Amino acid sequence: MDLGTLIGVIVGLALIVGAILLGGTLSQFVDIPSVMIVFGGTIAATFIAYPMKTVFAVFKVVQKAFFHKPKEVHSLIEDAARYSNIVKAQGAVALDKEAKGAKDAFLGKGLQMIADGTSASVINDIMVGEIGLMKERHGIGRNLFLDMGKFAPAFGMIGTLIGLVQMLAGLDDPSSIGPKMAVALLTTFYGSVIANLACNPIAVKLKGRSEEETLAMRLIQESVKSIARGDSRNIIEDKLAIFLSGEMRAKMAKGK
Secondary structure, eight states: OOHHHHHHHHHHHHHHHHHHHHHSOGGGGOOHHHHIIIIIHHHHHHHHHSOHHHHHTHHHHHHHHHSOOOOOHHHHHHHHHHHHHHHHHHOGGGHHHHHHHOSSHHHHHHHHHHHTTOOHHHHHHHHHHHHHHHHHHHHHHHHHHHHHHHHHHHHHHHHHHHHHHHHHHTTTOHHHHHHHHHHHHHHHHHHHHHIIIIIHHHHHHHHHHHHHHHHHHHHHHHHHHHHHHTOOHHHHHHHHGGGSOHHHHHHHHHHO
16 A cells, blocks of 8 residues: 555545535535536547446555555566576576566566577567557556546536526525535535545655666666576676666666
C-alpha cells in the first residue's frame, strides 16, 4: 500500500468535509440529480472516448497508484553481477535455471534469451521494444484519467446550466428556486472534486510509477545486454551505476 496516496486522499476528503461541517451539514451537499449529471456524464463520456475493454481495465491501473512496490535498483545490479559470474564459470546455458527462478518476468525473459544463445543485439532490440510497449500501455491508463479530469468539470458546467435554466423557468414558484439552484452549484462542486482530488492526482501518480518502472527495465536491459556480450562483473557494475543516485553509488563503492 502506498501510504502517500492513501494519506493524500484521506486528508483531502477530511478537509473538504470539515469545511462543509463548519458552515452547515453534509446533507446540503448531497443532490441526486447533480450526482447523475456529473458522475454519470463523466462515465458516459469516458466510454465514448475509450474502448470498453480499456475502461474496465482502469481498475487495474488504479491499483498501481495505491499498491505498488518499486523494484530495488541496487539489488538488480547485484543480481546482474552474479549472473555474469555464473556465465563466466559455467557458461550461458547455466542461466536457464536462473531464468526460471527470476522474480522479475522481464529479467527472466532476458536471461532465457541468453541461455538460448540469442545474440546481444537481438536481445537488446527485443527488450527495447518491450519497454516501449510498456510505456504505451501505461500512457493509455494515464491519459484516461487525464481525460476524466477534463470531462468531470465540463459536466459540472453542463449541470450548472441545466440548473440555471430550470431556475429561470420557475421564477414564478419561489419554492422551486432552492433545489434548482442546488443543482446549478453542486454539479460544479462535484466536477471540481472529482477532477482535482481523484483523476488528475492519479494521472500524475501513474506517470511517476511509469518512470520508475521504465528506469528499472532499462537497467535490466543494460545488464542483460552486458551479460550477453560477456562483460566482466566490474564493467557491468560500472555501467549500471549510472542508474543510481550519488548516495547509492557511494554505498556500492564501499561494498566492493
